[in-house]
Amino acid sequence: MNEMTPIRARKPDWLRVKAPTSVGFAETRKLMRRLNLNTVCEEAACPNIGECWTQKHATVMILGDTCTRACAFCNVKTGMPRPVDPLEPEHVAVAAGELGLEHIVITSVDRDDLPDGGAQQFVKVIEALRKNAPQTTIEILTPDFRNKADHAMEAIVEARPDVFNHNLETVPRLYPTIRPGARYYHSLRLLERVKQRDPSIFTKSGMMMGLGEGRLEVHQVMDDMRSAGIDFLTLGQYLQPTPRHAKVVDFVTPKQFASYGDIARAKGFLLVSSTPLTRSSYHAGEDFARLRAAREKQLAR
Template sequence: MNESTPLRIARKPEWLRVRAPTSSAFRETKALMRRLGLHTVCEEAACPNIGECWQQRHATVMILGDTCTRACAFCNVKTGMPGPVDPLEPVHVAEAAAELGLSHIVVTSVDRDDLPDGGASQFVKVIEAIRARSPSTTIEILTPDFRNKADAAVEAIVAARPDVYNHNLETVPRLYPTIRPGARYYHSLRLLERVKTLDPSLFTKSGLMVGLGEQRLEMHQVMDDMRSAGVDFLTIGQYLQPTPRHAPVVEFVPPATFAAYRTVAEAKGFLLVAASPLTRSSHHAGEDFARLKAAREARLARAKALA
């Protein structure tokens, strides 16, 4: 990646092209989400992997409605004043997990700065409902930063015992004012650290986008910050501009650069690193969770052998 800011590139390279979803499984998954009145980040954020994931009947549920109280420059989810929280949503999420036969489910949400707890209690109810309906399903949550209410929100969610706690830093701190203006880099970093402090056994995960004008050394510093906060799993993917009103793509990062980032991140001690142009937080999450557990067990075994 060039250290200087390159010209905007409009045309996607071959490594970013995906097929349009057409399978019957895709249509069935979509019908199920509509029948249960659920939203998915796959649709709302225009994820390029939706065809692949939904063909395998894997969907990332987005709770607390489809309207976000923030307007991040990279995100396609609509902004405005959200409606009331659906009290039946936790039951419907659990029904979806059961009907899809999910061994692993990812649950995320919009930002709900309008709620006293930022929506944390709804995450807890969803976790509890899934545990009751599908006790063998492992649960990964991807939460917002719970601005101004993070300590109580994180404590409540950690006490509900998800299997993976994910919160994305998204980009390097220099770009926060333009890309993630409603958030603060060190607040998000402290949230991840707080999860590990409360329960060191929980896996923590965070993701970064590239192609927004970040520099390599800035990425390396963020990796160091994540490791200082105890983050176990790092994902890195290419930013894609959802609409012309969103932040432009500064660079389409080649696969070789992703491989280099993966090598550096692994050397810094992450248990697992997923880095490729099409990597997204919930892409292959179930398979990655199995790899994450295996990596921890291997590390513990090595430590025991050296003791």
């Protein structure tokens, strides 16, 4: 090994997953290729891809495979994106139908090059799904639409996705190094405005653990999220995609994740997922059913 090659921390046993080899995995990949769709599962090197694709669950990443930002944690390539694909909304709807999805998660790269940050493409995808796959509930995981007009977010809310997710990713102190193109309070305010505009839409956000955040800082982010009316919190372990990305400062144990989960539930979130392998869209369909049930129980009191 070249002595200049950075050495990544070895994963503990609880983060080891099997390489995907199933027929379902191959079929899901073939479908995505045929429809010319990108997935965050592949682009972000998600450790759960084998499990999810075997069950024919995939998180579609719209607006291309090239991001205009360069976050220190993200494996999606950075550069000048290609023009928006006008056929993409229809292709997403076809994929949802062929996979038989009850719940779909749609995310995207950041598109700071577009006047609306790509908001209209989210709207078109939601409309195509409502028309062609009406049985499928829709969860979106959006960029922050920073420096875009308010109507970018408002247009998406008016299209009425079932879940509006935007990840805060980390604690405010780490934003300059981990998420330099974003602003913590802007992201928090985005989710607050979604809830104010349409309280019936579930709001969701998540954090990566192991980047050097302090326990009290995590508790403060939870409090900020609750003040913004966020319903669903996800906490998962950050994994370094390549030696060029931000290093893992520590591997948070399953016991510590369980403790964070207990604290978050005590703070009033409708639903919490806090495990090392938790990701924004991991088990999203099952979680949506639990989220809806939790709201119904709350309203029945």
